Amino acid sequence: MPKEPDNAMLSYRTGPETERLRHRAFTVDDAEAFFALNSHEEVMRFTGEARLASLEAAREAIRDYPDFDTVGYGRWACVLKETGAVIGFCGLKYLPDLEVVDVGYRFLPEYWGCGLATEACRASLAFGFETLGLRSIFAFVLPGNGASIRVLEKVGMRADGDLLFDGERVLRYVSTSSETS
Ligand SMILES: CC(C)(COP(=O)(O)OP(=O)(O)OC[C@H]1O[C@@H](n2cnc3c(N)ncnc32)[C@H](O)[C@@H]1OP(=O)(O)O)[C@@H](O)C(=O)NCCC(=O)NCCS
Incomplete structure (x- = not known):
């Protein structure tokens, strides 16, 4: 699976299905959920990103998201099968500056603590290794983000040192194709 733009590249706008979740690319119809x-x-507390300021900014962010066209995969909307609601995102992202692929996730607080991030993260790792043929997948997390660190531990990723990002210490986790649980 090439990481750089390639016209013959497959685009995985639909991702894996798990027991409780469907994964698919966001569309502008999801703007309200994306904004929420x-x-x-x-x-947003531990994400290092600025909070979206408006629904229009959410529409723009969805419209301008390039990854499915440029690398073929990206962060998917997580749709709760039971209700059809978009409740978060999860998926892989190629980070050109570091030349690695990372897994990331984010869910609305009313759905925290039910194992959904763990379920989604496991599915993204399996997709990366089995469908994309990646050798390793990384995750970057702030030391204070205990819930996210726990998710990474539960899916079998291992601590792999730290780095400074914008002057802030960030923990790095890694999983290699033979290690996932
Ligand atoms: C991180 C996040 C995705 C976890 O989602 P979730 O669906 O609640 O995750 P899960 O239920 O699969 O697992 C959470 C685990 O963390 C534990 N946990 C929760 N808060 C914790 C804390 N402050 N410290 C340590 N562990 C904590 C839970 O008990 C659970 O572990 P357990 O199953 O052993 O009991 C969610 O909190 C979130 O969306 N946070 C905001 C966005 C974010 O920070 N994303 C990650 C950026 S790196």
């Missing part, structure tokens, strides 16, 4: 997620103070 990415403007929420508690959700």
Whole structure:
């Protein structure tokens, strides 16, 4: 699976299905859910990203998201099968500066603590190794983000040192194709 733009590349706009979740690319029809997620103070606390300021900014972010066209995969909307609601995102992202692929996730607080991030993260790792043929997948997390660290531990990723990002210490986790649980 090439990481750089390639016209013959497959685009995985639909991702894996798990027991409780479907994964698919966001569309502008998801703008309200995307805004609720990415403007929420508690959700954004440990992400290092600015909160979205408006519904229009959410529409723009969805429209301008390039990854499915440029690398073929990206962060998917997580749709709760039971209700059809978009409740978060999860998926892989190629980080050109570091030349690695990372797994990331974010869910609305009312769905925290039910194992959904663990379920989604496991599915993204399996997709990366089995469908994309990746050798390793990384995750980057702030030391204070205990819930996210726990998710990474539960899916079998291992601590792999740290780095400074924008002057802030970030923990790195890694999983290699033979290690997933
Ligand atoms: C991180 C996040 C995705 C976890 O989602 P979730 O669906 O609640 O995760 P799960 O239920 O699968 O697992 C959470 C685990 O963390 C534990 N946990 C929760 N808060 C914790 C804390 N402050 N410290 C340590 N562990 C904690 C839970 O008990 C659970 O572990 P357990 O199953 O052993 O009991 C969610 O909190 C979130 O969306 N946070 C905001 C966005 C974010 O920070 N994303 C990650 C950026 S690196």
